[in-house]
Amino acid sequence: MNILLTGFTGNLGKEIAKQLAPHRVLALVRERGCVEPMDGVELLQGDLEHLPESIAPEVEVIVHSAASTAFRVPIEDLRRTNVEGTSRLLEFAQTCPRLHRFLHLSTTCVCGDLTGFVPEAPLTKAPRFVNAYEQSKWEAEQVVLASALPVEIARLSIAAGSERDGSVRRPGALHHTLYWLYKGLIPMLPGQADSPVDLISTEFAAAAVATLIAADISPGRVVHISSGDHAPKLSELLNFLASLFVERNRAWASGAIVTPEIADAHTFALFQNSARQSGDLLFQRVCEDAESFLPGLLHSRTLATSFVHQIPLFNWRVLTERVFTWLLANHWGRSTRAPQPCYAPA
Amino acid sequence: MSIQKTSIGLRGLGCALPERFTPLAELPLKSTPETLAAFGFTGAYLAEDAHQLAVAATQKALTDAEVLPREIDALLFAGALPLAHQRPSEQPSSTPLNGFCYVGSWLQEEIGLDRASVSGIAQQGCAGMFSALRVARALLTAEPHLEHVLCVGADALPAGACREILYNVISDAACAAVVSRTALRHRWLAFHQISKGFYWDVPTKEREIIAAYFPAARAAINRVLSEASLRPEDIDVVIPTGVNATSWPILLRLCGIPEKRLYTPQHRFGHTIAADTFLLLEEAQATGALAPGMRVLLFTYGFGSSWCALVLEVAGEEKQ
Numbered sequence A: 001m002n003i004l005l006t007g008f009t010g011n012l013g014k015e016i017a018k019q020l021a022p023h024r025v026l027a028l029v030r031e032r033g034c035v036e037p038m039d040g041v042e043l044l045q046g047d048l049e050h051l052p053e054s055i056a057p058e059v060e061v062i063v064h065s066a067a068s069t070a071f072r073v074p075i076e077d078l079r080r081t082n083v084e085g086t087s088r089l090l091e092f093a094q095t096c097p098r099l100h101r102f103l104h105l106s107t108t109c110v111c112g113d114l115t116g117f118v119p120e121a122p123l124t125k126a127p128r129f130v131n132a133y134e135q136s137k138w139e140a141e142q143v144v145l146a147s148a149l150p151v152e153i154a155r156l157s158i159a160a161g162s163e164r165d166g167s168v169r170r171p172g173a174l175h176h177t178l179y180w181l182y183k184g185l186i187p188m189l190p191g192q193a194d195s196p197v198d199l200i201s202t203e204f205a206a207a208a209v210a211t212l213i214a215a216d217i218s219p220g221r222v223v224h225i226s227s228g229d230h231a232p233k234l235s236e237l238l239n240f241l242a243s244l245f246v247e248r249n250r251a252w253a254s255g256a257i258v259t260p261e262i263a264d265a266h267t268f269a270l271f272q273n274s275a276r277q278s279g280d281l282l283f284q285r286v287c288e289d290a291e292s293f294l295p296g297l298l299h300s301r302t303l304a305t306s307f308v309h310q311i312p313l314f315n316w317r318v319l320t321e322r323v324f325t326w327l328l329a330n331h332w333g334r335s336t337r338a339p340q341p342c343y344a345p346a
Numbered sequence B: 001m002s003i004q005k006t007s008i009g010l011r012g013l014g015c016a017l018p019e020r021f022t023p024l025a026e027l028p029l030k031s032t033p034e035t036l037a038a039f040g041f042t043g044a045y046l047a048e049d050a051h052q053l054a055v056a057a058t059q060k061a062l063t064d065a066e067v068l069p070r071e072i073d074a075l076l077f078a079g080a081l082p083l084a085h086q087r088p089s090e091q092p093s094s095t096p097l098n099g100f101c102y103v104g105s106w107l108q109e110e111i112g113l114d115r116a117s118v119s120g121i122a123q124q125g126c127a128g129m130f131s132a133l134r135v136a137r138a139l140l141t142a143e144p145h146l147e148h149v150l151c152v153g154a155d156a157l158p159a160g161a162c163r164e165i166l167y168n169v170i171s172d173a174a175c176a177a178v179v180s181r182t183a184l185r186h187r188w189l190a191f192h193q194i195s196k197g198f199y200w201d202v203p204t205k206e207r208e209i210i211a212a213y214f215p216a217a218r219a220a221i222n223r224v225l226s227e228a229s230l231r232p233e234d235i236d237v238v239i240p241t242g243v244n245a246t247s248w249p250i251l252l253r254l255c256g257i258p259e260k261r262l263y264t265p266q267h268r269f270g271h272t273i274a275a276d277t278f279l280l281l282e283e284a285q286a287t288g289a290l291a292p293g294m295r296v297l298l299f300t301y302g303f304g305s306s307w308c309a310l311v312l313e314v315a316g317e318e319k320q
Helices: A015-017 A054-060 A075-094 A132-145 A173-182 A201-212 A233-249 A265-278 A281-293 A317-331 B033-038 B050-065 B096-102 B102-112 B123-140 B206-227 B247-253 B276-286
Strands: A004-007 A022-030 A039-043 A061-066 A101-107 A116-118 A151-156 A158-161 A189-190 A199-201 A221-225 A261-263 A301-303 B009-016 B021-023 B043-045 B074-078 B117-121 B148-155 B173-180 B184-196 B237-239 B295-302 B304-315
Touching: A004 A015, A004 A199, A015 A022, A015 A132, A022 A132, A022 A233, A039 B033, A061 A201, A061 B033, A075 A101, A101 A132, A101 A201, A151 A201, A151 A301, A158 A201, A158 A317, A173 A233, A173 A281, A173 A317, A189 A233, A189 A265, A199 A201, A199 A317, A221 A301, A221 B021, A221 B237, A233 A261, A261 B206, A261 B247, A265 A281, A265 B033, A265 B247, A281 B102, A317 B050, B009 B123, B009 B276, B009 B304, B033 B148, B050 B148, B050 B173, B074 B102, B074 B123, B102 B206, B123 B148, B123 B173, B123 B304, B173 B206, B173 B247, B173 B276, B184 B206, B184 B237, B206 B304, B276 B295
Parallel strands: A004 A022, A004 A061, A022 A039, A061 A101, A101 A151, A116 A301, A151 A221, A158 A199, A189 A261, B074 B117, B074 B148, B237 B295
Antiparallel strands: B009 B173, B009 B184, B021 B043, B148 B173, B184 B304, B295 B304
8 A cells, every 4th residue: 555644854744654554655855955864764954844646546545744833823824734744745636546445543632622522523513722722623524524525533542752762852832841740840730639730651652543444434434542540630740750750759758849730721820920910031932932831730620531541551651761771861842962762673 | 617716915016107108109120110111010118227217107006006115025126138137236346246237126226125135036037926926926935924025027129229120110128026825806717828939939930839829828828728627708897908909819719719708908009028917907907897706818929938817806895
């Protein structure tokens, strides 16, 4: 099968390509010369504005993984990549005569402020969004579902990193928040002690994509790639992180730094407002990082995960420990050196 | 619910602020006056001599307690800054002897606390007065022959110093309390202090201190409530300090204490290092906000770092 993959250089791209290995993977990259080659993957120069029309006759499956995950940019900027980029790829897909599947990778963030049980189904009515990123990804889903092509949507929850060696290709809001937490700079987190924190591993996400590709097409289907009811509770995750921090940081070991308070939405808003009023740039940065990732914790929900039960589930404690250890060893992803795997590949 | 009634508490209280008030726009500050105004500050009281404020506060406390100076068994003087503990010599010289001119001893002489033993409480930042009260209670518990311990706290920043510390505007002030066994205004129910030496280097750890404030404050308050066998909702009044007004509703919400229990100050004086709580306790008492039987929570944070929580019960006992 010839598979066109976008987002190869993103957090999940390489692992997805690896797990699709029995197939021919054509990875769309902006600068071919800047991307490390990978066995079994053909690098194609291009992007969502310059799609390689010459390969259209060969493409049988498109896995659309590219997206802008910048949480703090205006909606117009996010729409350019996430909505208009997706529209252009759909137009391109219409020119692929052998195409029989267009798999759009979305995010569980499109649920916005929905709480409770979320079924694997299109969200036809827009919820209230916490940030512009969520909105742009919801809009992209609408564009995909309106297409006459054989489309499927896979919504991914938060990809924390590799369960194999803890590596993180592109540290994001989650990893920045972990850094501030470790440094004792986060006094409180929004949510409830029993709010689920739906983390998944890179390998789990990629395996789910590969399993989907291998299954029969079901046009219009929406699936959740999430840990579902296996997700740790916020207090459980914080206590586990504290147990890791205690072993590596004297301030945690002595009790000088303790796990942050879990605050309700109103209390957290009061704190954010106070931090904003202070004009302190570091605290504003902490709040911004927190704002892009943490508000989800206020909307406690369990995602239906009928499909992903087919894949062996990772252990969230092992994943969390490996990711933290990797981040610590690699200067929280800011290292210019080659990443240092902390665990031998399984 | 039964509360263990101790026979130790505050018998008399006195505070003193300087006469000179300077508005924000005229103070040396780090942030803009607008930012600090948003946190509830209007300006600061500046003293020429904080030790004279200590004298004034002490005299008020003794009068309030109806105790004579010579009836005081011990004096505990609390000051946050090293300078607060030194009284300039009347004949200054360049010898190290100048460093041994202590404010506690000077105060004993000024007021005539002739029978009192004198000690100092230091290295507690804004929590100095709380520590003094704790030691006073411990003295009365350990030495049954003692009747009255006088605690005095006084601080003033050096002339021309920046008047802002961690988004708080600092006033000069003094406070004094007579801790006794009888005729109590406020009965002592419980006290808890958490100290974290990790934060000793204040300039280096400024932001970490801000971030540590809420979790440690909540822990200290939870612990003091537990020691007093009280639930958060059993607290009738929370006496704030003069620090950043926006922080108190956050802290009360984290602790589960209804926000309306927070005493609303009528007089804004900024943050006075050691005296805030007692200025506001005195004000609450004077304005009738406190009635016998009420449980009052006092909380403060001091550089070092220490988080202190004290629960008192309004006693309103008659003087003999």
